[in-house]
Amino acid sequence: MLQDRIRLSSLLDKVMSPAEAALLIKDGMTVGMSGFTRAGDAKAVPLALAERARTEPLGITLITGASLGSGIDSVLTEAHVLKRRLPFQSDSVLRAAINRGEVMFIDQHLSETVELLRSNQMGPVDVAVIEAAAITREGGIVPTTSVGNSATFAILAEKVIIEINLGQQIDFEGIHDIYIPTRRPFREPIPVVSPDSRIGLPFIPIDPAKIAAIVVTNQQDSSAATTPPDDETRAIAGHLIEFLGSEVRKGRLTERLSPLQAGIGSIANAVLHGLIESPFHDMTMYSEVLQDSTFDLFDSGKLAFASGSSITLSAACQARVFPEIGRYKNRLILRPQEISNHPEVIRRLGIIAINTALEFDIYGNVNSTHVGGTHMMNGIGGSGDFARNAYLGIFVTKSLAKGGTISRVVPMVPHVDHNEHDVDVVVTEVGLADLRGLAPRERARVIIDNCIHANFRDLAEDYYREALKHGGQTPHKLAEAFTWYTRLEETGSMLPK
Secondary structure, eight states: OHHHHBOSGGGGGGBOOHHHHHTTOOTTOEEEEOOBTTBSOOOSHHHHHHHHTTTSOOOEEEEOSSOOOTTHHHHHHHTTOEEEEESOOOOHHHHHHHHTTSSEEOOOOTTTHHHHHHTTSSOOOOEEEEEESEEOTTSOEEOOSBOBTHHHHHHHOSEEEEEEETTSOGGGTTTBOBOOOOOTTSOOOOOOOSTTOOOSBSSBOOOGGGEEEEEEEOOOOOOOOOOOOOHHHHHHHHHHHHHHHHHHHTTSSOTTOSOEEEOSSHHHHHHHHGGGGSSOOSEEEEOSEEOHHHHHHHHHTOEEEEEESEEOOOHHHHHHHGGGHHHHGGGEEEOBHHHHTOHHHHHHHTOEEEEEOSEEETTOOEEOSEETTTEEOSOOTTHHHHHHHOSEEEEEOOSEEGGGTEESEESSOSSOSBOGGGOOEEEOSSOEEEOTTOOHHHHHHHHHHHTSOHHHHHHHHHHHHHHHHHOSSSOOOTTTTTHHHHHHHHHSOSSOO
16 A cells, blocks of 8 residues: 555655654754644644654744644644744634744745745755555655645755655545645746646655655645535625626626635525525635535536635534545545735636634724734634725625623724725625715714624714714724724623613
């Protein structure tokens, strides 16, 4: 079986234990690890690294595609291995360390990380640790359930450690499309002209002499913690489907829509799931993460093709889909995230981008990352790559949080990830606000009327009325702009007592 997976026979001598492979990583190094939203991440070497850190000083800069699974970030944080982390994370232990200032976290648009590495603005990458389904006869790396930044890590790193995961289906081979853009300033156009465009190789091409260690594992990806659609997410989906239907009736879209993108998480997943019962058909996806809803749409006959950078599924969906991945193979592509998220391609294809907001304000500025304006949640991920360049930049969120004590629609967000220029549509379970072609005062009116929960609408009206007295293109009363947050800190609720 191992020779079926490691097809370049000279590499069989590189097989070693995770602890032996981890010795290649030294204190102070920059390490690039595979993994994108809990999919295709290295699973054994990081744990061996943490174990070693119990007996010797060992701190690294860790760069990934996005979040890791299997509690890897927690283990590395608790072992004090992580000194610097980028470009995205979703681990509660790491998050707490970031907010205490113990780990320096660099929050980046997911399309930009390898651009910075390639142009020597960051790095260099000393060691890459990449999960693979196989190594070709030429020494090429066949990824598993994600590509993320793995290709560029492997190409740029001085040494490469490969984790051959026997628990990942060999049928993943052939799904990947590895394309590395040419160097700036003479870069050629990226020739993706539709979601099903294949423009690269089915493996990561590297010099096999760089492969310094091979570790054999047998472990599934961590499953996504998705929740089934509830009344609120169904209402959000309903508003969005009605809006897209009106775009079809106005001749702006066809019933195939434009290629869809949806961010990670239960709300976006539930909204896409709602498309199963919609009148739309023969749809395509050009996204980062392919979630449960992607395969539910495939199985319903609504989805024709999906392109992404990772496949991140719930445990039940993993059990259903991965053993049968060959059945979906001719309708799937996994690409490097700099291609899945590339502004050139997103704008060319006319993507409908649906991402989740932590909150938004009455003018349409969106906060995706910081709780209370100061504490990092997960990171901006790819939402900025897509929102800025999409045909439609849509943000969804429930109108309330924490049992109704917090409004997700506020007078002014205390942290801005997506400013009003990049936000076309905002949706809560209350309703939808189409912000296209509206000035700030018009945006405020349509958001207050359509998106704020009734419990907070009068408060928002009062604030806006006072703000108008101060005038301006974007009226605010700065002395009161954040009183909802100060009241929350003092009383535990944004609502007045």
